[in-house]
Amino acid sequence: MSYSPDFLATAIKMFSALLLVLGILLGSFYVLRRLSKRDGAALQRNLIHVVDRTYIGVKKSITLVEVSGEFLVLGVTSDRISFLTRIEDQDRIQTLKSNGPAGTPKSFSNHLNQLLAKVRVSKSR
Numbered sequence: 001m002s003y004s005p006d007f008l009a010t011a012i013k014m015f016s017a018l019l020l021v022l023g024i025l026l027g028s029f030y031v032l033r034r035l036s037k038r039d040g041a042a043l044q045r046n047l048i049h050v051v052d053r054t055y056i057g058v059k060k061s062i063t064l065v066e067v068s069g070e071f072l073v074l075g076v077t078s079d080r081i082s083f084l085t086r087i088e089d090q091d092r093i094q095t096l097k098s099n100g101p102a103g104t105p106k107s108f109s110n111h112l113n114q115l116l117a118k119v120r121v122s123k124s125r
Helices: 007-043 090-099 108-124
Strands: 048-057 060-067 070-076 081-087
Touching (some): 070 090
Antiparallel strands (some): 048 060
């Protein structure tokens, strides 16, 4: 007796199993994303904020950090964080607070829109 496999039935089983696995993955990603949004609200209440960062070399930067209303300047390398100075001048502190968080990175869409605007301006000239 010879058994010949039914390719159509096998293909349907394979694709239905694939859809089931993809559905489980997408569902778990959705649940994780919803849970991470809830945790994100708790992170905004932290007392430590990176105000600005300037890179001065490979894996070396100078970082301005606000900790409980105080502004600290830190030197950051790949293996060390060094305290450089504390900003105590009230005029400078008010200026830093009024400027807001300058160290927030721009999103990819912001960078892309800026590049497209530059290209449009250069083409119009």
